Amino acid sequence: MSKTQTKEQPGWGTCTQCGGLFFKPHAKTRACKAGGVHQFVDERKLLYVDAVDANGNDIWVDNPQVGANQEASWAWCEKCRGLFFVSNNGGLCQNGKHDKTGSSTYLLTKVNGTPNPGSGSYYQCSRCFGLYADLASGTKCNGGKAHEHRNANQYYTLDPDDDIVD
Ligand SMILES: [Zn+2]
Ligand SMILES: [Zn+2]
Ligand SMILES: [Zn+2]
Numbered sequence: 001m002s003k004t005q006t007k008e009q010p011g012w013g014t015c016t017q018c019g020g021l022f023f024k025p026h027a028k029t030r031a032c033k034a035g036g037v038h039q040f041v042d043e044r045k046l047l048y049v050d051a052v053d054a055n056g057n058d059i060w061v062d063n064p065q066v067g068a069n070q071e072a073s074w075a076w077c078e079k080c081r082g083l084f085f086v087s088n089n090g091g092l093c094q095n096g097k098h099d100k101t102g103s104s105t106y107l108l109t110k111v112n113g114t115p116n117p118g119s120g121s122y123y124q125c126s127r128c129f130g131l132y133a134d135l136a137s138g139t140k141c142n143g144g145k146a147h148e149h150r151n152a153n154q155y156y157t158l159d160p161d162d163d164i165v166d
């Protein structure tokens with residue numbers, strides 16, 4: 001059985017205020033939980049499963065065949081334009097749950113182990129289920145709290161060729 005066909009999508013960035021990873025073209029004018037609008041200085045690419053509907057629109061694929069360290073449980077939120085972990089157990093957006101309507105299936109490389117601070121690692125938040133970077137200045141999740149690392153011995157890496165921001 002062959003692996004799922006994937007493509008790279010540029011245009012993602014880490015907000016230097018709240019720490020979340022967002023699709024910049026849509027999110028740069030959106031309200032940030034840290035105040036004002038999201039601020040981006042980096043440019044990142046994400047892998048996604050190359051699948052389209054009859055009209056050529058990208059579509060979500062359940063449980064695609066992926067590599068050993070890849071996790072295909074990530075989606076683009078139609079409401080906040082952030083990347084979040086798809087789960088029946090929750091995942092709160094600013095208003096209700098995140099919504100994967102219109103999203104492709106995104107793939108992240110998952111690493112087991114303790115991350116090095118400042119190494120450009122990303123984490124899944126146990127509160128909002130979003131992907132975030134641990135900023136030296138602190139992060140912002142819902143309700144004025146910081147993002148909270150889910151699964152302390154797991155983290156995620158993005159394309160290592162890209163800029164690292166902290
Ligand atoms: Zn932000
Ligand atoms: Zn959302
Ligand atoms: Zn969070």
